[in-house]
Amino acid sequence: MVSVISNIETGHDDMIHDAQMDYYGTRLATCSSDRSVKIFEVKGSTQTLVADLREHEGPVWQVAWAHPVFGNILASCSYDRKVIIWQEDGHKWRKLHEYANHDSSVNSISWAPHDHGMVLACASSDGSVSILSYVSNTWESKKITNAHSIGCNAVSWAPSVTSGSADGSNNRPGSVVQRLVTGGCDTYVKIWRLESAGEWVEDAKLEGHSDWVRDVAWAPSIGLPRSIIASCSQDRRVIIWMNDSTTGVWQHRELNTFDDVIWHVSWSVTGNILAVSGGDNKVSLWKETLEGDWVCLNDSANVQNTTEQRTL
Numbered sequence: 001m002v003s004v005i006s007n008i009e010t011g012h013d014d015m016i017h018d019a020q021m022d023y024y025g026t027r028l029a030t031c032s033s034d035r036s037v038k039i040f041e042v043k044g045s046t047q048t049l050v051a052d053l054r055e056h057e058g059p060v061w062q063v064a065w066a067h068p069v070f071g072n073i074l075a076s077c078s079y080d081r082k083v084i085i086w087q088e089d090g091h092k093w094r095k096l097h098e099y100a101n102h103d104s105s106v107n108s109i110s111w112a113p114h115d116h117g118m119v120l121a122c123a124s125s126d127g128s129v130s131i132l133s134y135v136s137n138t139w140e141s142k143k144i145t146n147a148h149s150i151g152c153n154a155v156s157w158a159p160s161v162t163s164g165s166a167d168g169s170n171n172r173p174g175s176v177v178q179r180l181v182t183g184g185c186d187t188y189v190k191i192w193r194l195e196s197a198g199e200w201v202e203d204a205k206l207e208g209h210s211d212w213v214r215d216v217a218w219a220p221s222i223g224l225p226r227s228i229i230a231s232c233s234q235d236r237r238v239i240i241w242m243n244d245s246t247t248g249v250w251q252h253r254e255l256n257t258f259d260d261v262i263w264h265v266s267w268s269v270t271g272n273i274l275a276v277s278g279g280d281n282k283v284s285l286w287k288e289t290l291e292g293d294w295v296c297l298n299d300s301a302n303v304q305n306t307t308e309q310r311t312l
Contacts, residue, residue: 008028008040008047010030010032010038010040011038011049012030012032012034012036012038013032013034014032014033014034014059015032015033015059016030016031016032017031017032017033017059017060017061017062018030018031018060018061018062018063019031019063020063020064020065021042021065022065022068022072023065023067023068024068025042026041026042026043027039027040027041027042027050027065027072028040028042028047029063029065029074030063031060031061031062031063031076032059032060033059033060035054035056035057035058035059035060035078036052036053036054036056036060037051037052037053037054037056037060037063037074037076037086038051038052038053039051039053039074039093050091050093051088051092051093053076053084053086053093053095055084055095055098056076056078056080056082056084057078057080057082058078058079058080058105059078059079060076060077060078060079061077061078061079061105061106061107061108062076062077062107062108062109063075063076063109064076064109064110064111064120065111066111066114066118066120067111067113067114069114070114070118071087071088072087072088073085073086073087073088073096073118074086074087074093075109075111075120076109077106077107077108077109077122078105078106079105079106080105081100081102081103081104081105081106081124082098082099082100082102082106083098083099083100083102083106083109083120083122083130083132084097084098084099085097085098085099085120085132085139097132097139099122099130099132099139099141101130101141101143102122102124102126102128102130103124103126104124104125104126104151105124105125106122106123106124106125107123107124107125107151107152107153107154108122108123108152108153108154108155108215109121109122109123109155110155110156110157110180111157112157112178112180113157113159113160115160115176116157116160116176116178117133117134117135118133118134119131119132119133119134120132120133121155121157121180122155123147123152123153123154123155123182124151124152125151125152125153126151127145127146127147127148127149127150127151127152127184128143128144128145128146128147128152129143129144129147129152129155129180129182129192129200130142130143130144131143131144131200142198142200144192144200147182147184147190147192148182148183148184148185148186148188148190149184149185149186150184150185150186151184151185151186152182152183152184152185153183153184153185153212153213153214153215154182154183154213154214154215154216155180155181155182155183155216156180156181156216156217156218156229157178157179157180157218158177158178158179158180158181158218158227159218159219159220159221160176160177161176161177161221177193177194178193178194179191179192179193179194179203180192180218181216181218181229182216183213183214183215183216183231183233184212184213185212185213187207187209187210187211187212187213187233188205188206188207188209188213189205189206189208189209189213189216189229189231189239189241190202190204190205190206191203191204191205191206191250204250206231206241206250206252208231208239208241208252208254209231209233209235209237209239210233210235211233211234211235212233212234213231213232213233213234214232214233214234214261214262214263214264215231215232215262215263215264215265216229216230216231216265217229217230217231217265217266217267217274218267219267219271219274220267220268220269220270220271221271225244225245225246226242226243226244226245227242227243227245228240228241228242228243228271229241229242230255230265230267230274231265232262232263232264232265232276232278233261233262234261236257236258236259236260236261236262236278237254237255237256237257237258237262238254238255238256238258238262238265238274238276239252239253239254239255240252240253240254240255240274240294253294255274255276255286255294256276256286256294256296258276258278258280259280260278260279260280261278261279262276262277262278262279263277263278263279264276264277264278272287272288273285273286273287273297274286274287274294282299283299284296284297284298284299285297285298285299
């Protein structure tokens with residue numbers, strides 16, 4: 001069974017929506033409806049609050065750590081329509097950049113693989129996805145407008161891959177292919193690809209859910225010639241999407257139908273174990289067998305669900 005190793009008293013005054021460890025597992029970032037982002041140093045069973053960041057003007061939905069090659073960088077997104085990028089300067093955290101070019105709540109953020117540079121994708125209830133890039137000491141932005149017709153809830157980057165001569169894209173053979181996946185209120189999971197001309201195009205529209213897609217997660221590459229994406233939905237289902245590079249066709253299979261809405265899916269760093277959490281206050285771990293079936297390794301009802309529905 002999954003067991004609780006330790007509890008952290010965050011000091012948040014309202015519901016916690018996200019908690020993320022950094023690359024080395026020594027820093028924990030949390031965010032809450034109390035409009036704050038908090039950062040803790042974690043050493044064994046002890047935690048020390050090192051920053052209490054209060055620049056947002058609404059509930060903060062998600063936090064995301066950049067790769068440490070860029071330093072200690074953290075991003076946060078909020079109902080206030082803003083994305084804030086924070087940087088540790090000495091022993092103090094400061095606001096490095098603020099992006100406020102969405103018309104509604106920003107629900108999800110995801111850093112690209114570090115070999116793409118310092119690039120952040122932001123998904124909003126206005127249906128668009130913004131791509132923020134740090135280039136020549138300044139932040140540039142591009143937007144995928146109308147990515148989802150009635151709101152975008154989640155975004156996740158594909159692992160970094162090199163294009164082949166027959167990868168079906170306009171990228172030159174040997175170039176790095178940038179792709180991401182989004183999930184929306186229109187029930188679709190969509191794949192997007194950056195073309196050599198610098199424009200983001202829809203690569204695939206995956207249909208399988210019957211209600212809002214709440215989260216998407218592209219599995220890390222483990223050397224296999226296929227891509228794997230997990231998605232979860234208000235319809236209480238988790239779907240595994242698989243694309244074999246030899247055919248280029250996305251196929252899917254239902255992992256399970258759960259007892260309540262599923263809020264989050266998250267892959268292990270090796271990409272072979274999927275964690276699922278939802279409104280039933282349970283976390284379950286799933287793994288693919290050699291026969292291609294997905295089995296539940298264990299689950300726990302001892303984890304308090306701290307995610308509330310995001311309002312469009």
